[in-house]
């Protein structure tokens with residue numbers, strides 16, 4: 001199941017080049033699509049990482065080569081940095097507080113994970129199509145789920161089910177030591193590889209396979225996050241959590257809710273139901 005070619009012993013530092021290209025593509029619609037209030041909120045919330053800059057939050061967390069620092073090297077990337085800050089301000093308004101998660105959201109250039117025709121919508125709080133009837137998750141829900149998963153403590157090894165375009169894996173890479181992500185659609189697995197490659201993120205491993213089975217060869221995980229909704233959480237995943245580990249997943253058919261499951265002992269899990277959500281379905285097998 002492991003795809004050796006999908007490893008990224010590379011660094012995030014080269015992100016600026018592609019980012020700059022993406023900016024010139026998307027910047028013309030920036031002013032028409034971003035609500036002015038969002039930009040005002042961004043300015044108002046300039047100190048949203050507890051008075052520290054994003055770069056300093058990330059560097060305090062041991063994250064080096066944040067694209068934020070490099071984006072300050074030219075005017076165009078700064079436009080995207082400002083828009084991302086506005087997006088983060090809206091996510092904060094919706095209740096996300098974890099400064100490391102917010103900093104990660106601000107650092108990852110979401111527009112680089114979606115096709116160029118939609119890049120101008122990259123920083124609105126919406127899910128967007130990525131092909132094959134799948135979507136990139138809304139920034140709010142990405143942040144919220146990671147915040148919930150992280151509130152169990154420091155994250156070492158994390159498993160994501162549903163790589164899609166790779167955006168959430170990139171965000172996770174800034175808050176966890178090692179990120180493993182599984183995608184069942186080969187074309188999306190390839191897309192994520194292509195999207196992530198120029199970012200040179202060293203701690204992401206992409207796998208093509210059925211995420212419902214987890215990754216027993218790598219388990220246990222401190223955190224497991226599902227980006228697709230099943231009627232229930234697969235038992236195999238529960239068994240791949242460390243004791244004290246947390247799994248967060250959308251669950252349900254028509255009406256979905258976020259479910260948090262904590263493993264409290266070898267044979268004991270504690271479950272709680274959180275807010276409503278809307279995700280693409282979790283499916284068995286590979287295509």
Ligand code: SAH
Pocket residue numbers: 134135136137161162163164165166167168169182183184185188209210211212227228280281282283284285
């Ligand atoms: N994490 C993505 C979200 C992708 S949408 C982001 O950053 O936005 C959810 C993804 O889950 C889809 O790509 C879908 O193909 C995938 N998926 C659904 N069932 C799966 C399974 N059993 N194993 C792995 N991936 C699955």
